[in-house]
Amino acid sequence: MERVWTLLSFGPEGWGDDIAKGVLLTVSLALATLPLGLAIGFFVALGKRSSDKTLRLAANIYTTIFRGLPELLTLFLVFYGAQIGLQQIVRLVNPGASVEINAFVAGMIALGAVFSSYASEVFLAAFRAIPEGQYEGGHAIGLSNAQTMRLIILPQLIRLALPGLSNLWLILLKDTALVSVIGLADILRQTGIAARVTKEAFLFFGIACLLYLVLAMLSSIVLRTIENWTKRHGVQR
Amino acid sequence: MSAEAQASVERPPVVKKGWTRARTIGVVLLTIWAALGLAVLGFMINAWDPDIFTRYAPRYLSGLWITVQLVVVSVFLGALLSVPIALGRSSKNKLIGALAYAYVYFFRGTPLLAQTFLVYYGLGSFRPELQAVGLWTFFREAWYCAVFAFTLNTAAYQAEILRGAIESVGKGQWEAAAAMGLSRFQTARKIILPQALIVALRPYGNEIILMIKGSAIVAIITVYDLMGETRRAYARTFDFQTYIWAAIIYLGLVEILRNAVDWIERRITKHLKR
16 A cells, blocks of 8 residues: 555655646646637537528538547547648648647647537537527617627527536547547556556556546536526526 | 608618628638548549558458447447446435446546556456456457447446436326336336337437447557557558548448438337427
């Protein structure tokens, strides 16, 4: 038992500090992906509910692709594909140059694409729950389209979409584990290294699972607080 | 109101049709998609190599077969395992309820990749004990470990689907069946399940799709499924089209399944349509 505590301590003997860095990376990757995914997801949802057929089609292609591909494959496609693509573009200008894609950015883009395609469905469902009269009311009091969206629709949309988005956040948190495969030092990679060096695989992967559970629990608490805050005016629905 | 005032009322503006801003954006985006599609197609044609194709196509097929086996076996075993868990979740016994809840929370709250590592690498820590009970031959194989981890994982999700679907059937159905003198088992089989399965079909379909996509991670623990074969082919050829082939196969698989679920749902809800 003492050996376990030494292994988990924050000293030169222990792996605590390395794993803590992994936690930090996992959290910062998820937090960096969130705004990207939300923004793209929102615009894709707007595209899907457009009255124009071409825009709807373009938006639907996006979701079909990124919901249908395995997350791991999306990550590889972005990581290697962007590298090759950029390399070829750069070589046009400067032959002999080599490009290296930052694994963090690749992870952000891949996870953001997956997140946004699911988020667009959540936003779409929330849009459908807002009656047409809300838009008409906004126009009737002289608001422009953008103002109606910002002042009338968005506040209700957030409230309606929050439960679905909370779910997606928890999924995103779990999906970040995949970036360990492209060499980012997240929770799973750090615990994996510790497991290999110390030969205590069960202990360290168990710790990894517990850390993800703790992150999920903390997120649930924060998300519940946000949800209550959006409901603070006691909406009747 | 006088007649002149009425006459001066402007008619509402005619709704603009034809070329709107939405259409411009749509056309631009579609053009980008088309350009990307053409670029990928051009790349595939450019990189086309009959040697590589004849060498790797059979391997991709065997990888696809492994993926399908993995998903079918673990979804089936998970479905069996999910029944006691779902019953435990709605049990009146507090201890059983808490245990089932903890199980579901653990497997839904942690990444599948971490669970797979925990089984494949982690259980290696208990090698002497496992050898003593004769289970080591099972947990030594990456494939069995993957099936084991996936089964436990999908059982947790399926238990929640099952519980949600059964709870969606009204209590009156149970009471009416009891009033007609049906036993609880008969009620479950003939009255509750047929209604619950309509609700559960779509979530089950989504769960299978999630398993197909999730199964790609077994490539990391050296199972040569579709993803594993792809990584191996890429490592040997450094040819990016290996990944694009995998993407096409996965997309096709998921789309077929999604449309199949849509079709089944349309068929079994015919009597509910008006």
